[in-house]
Structures are given as structure tokens and as C-alpha cells.
Amino acid sequence: AWLDRIAPEGPDYDHDDEGPDDMPAHLKMALTGVSLAVPVVGGRLALGTWQGIFLVEHRARPHTREIALHLSGDRPDELAKP
Template sequence: MLRQHLDRLELTTTGEGFHDLTAQLGASLAATGLRLGVLHLAVLHTSCSLTINENADPRVLQDLTACLRALVPQEGVRPISGEGPLRAWDHDDEGPDDMPAHVRTALTATNLSLSFEGGRLLLGTWQAVYLWEHRNRPHRRQLSAHWIGS
């Protein structure tokens, strides 16, 4: 018989970077009593995202950050060719990192679907689930964890 459980998770980020959610999700799953099913995970904000990535070598996360900073610079955007004038971001209501954070979120993911079996998330040996904060200062972030299974 299928059952559902909806959980709200919260965390405070320390600013730009990756925050490992794997243990918090494991605890949430254990509290549901479900053993087999799927998790639909959503971050409820427009300036951070979710990713499944390397959990063993921190250089992977550093390189991902450098790549996204290069693709979406804080000071504005240039034509794809790299030639031409810099166009500053119009939207900066919450500071100079506001619009770049929105673009970075649009290029990544705000939802993930993950299977679980035996009461554990099915992740590869070197995988972890991360919230990727795109803002420079700390923020309180909420996530929706919708567990469906038996």
C-alpha cells in the first residue's frame, strides 16, 4: 500500500557554496517509516538550487563554483562571443549578487526526484545531495520533501 509524507526541511546557509543535505534527508526518510519509493525534493527559493554531485573531493565543488561564476558573472553580462560592452544587471533590489543568483538558479535545478530502497536513498558511492547557495550572505532556506512509497 502506497503512503505519502510531506516534510518541510530548513537550513541556514553560510553564503555562497554547497550544503550537504544527505544526512538530513536520511533522517527525514527514517522518520517516515517508508522503505521503498521516491522522494520529490524541491527548494522553495529563486536564488539557490539543488544538485547531486561528488562528495569525496572538495575540488569538484570548487570547480563547479568557478564554472558557474564564469558563466554568470556578478558584475553583469557580455555577449556570448565575449566581445562587446558589459551590460550591468537591471535587477539588483537585494544587492549586486541578486540577479546573478536568479540566473544561476535558472541554469541549474530547483527540484530533484530520488529513489529509495531499504529505507535509504539510492545514491552512488561518491554522491551527495546538495543545496547550492548562489547568494553571498547567509540565508534561511526551506525545502519540501515529498516522500511516496511503502
């Protein structure tokens, strides 16, 4: 609801090539980000007690999305042995 108040759909945007939710979705994306880095400790995501990972769709109409995962870092010792 807060994001909808900050960037409501409506006729006041110049950028609406893909519909009335086009520019509001871009503004919401700028506020929420498009990437996330989470450390992995002991083979598990190192999230705090109240933390989680959420995928938010800012468009009103359905879209197909893909998630790209890039995992980097050292392998645990037991996996690194030949």
C-alpha cells in the same frame, strides 16, 4: 568558480532589486535546478557510488532557507499491515 564565470556579479544586470548578487543567483539557479527526485530502496536513498546531495547557496549574503521534503510511494509490506 565556473558558475561565477558564467553569471558574475556586476553592474550589467537590470534586475538587482535585492543587491548585486540578485540576478546572478537567479541565473545560477536556472543552471543547477531547485528540486531533486531520488528513489528510496530498502529504506535508503538509492544514490550511486559517487553521487551525493548538495545544497548550494547562490547568494553572497546570508539568507534563511527551508528545505521541503515530499516522500511518495508505497510503504514496505511490514509497515503496511494493520
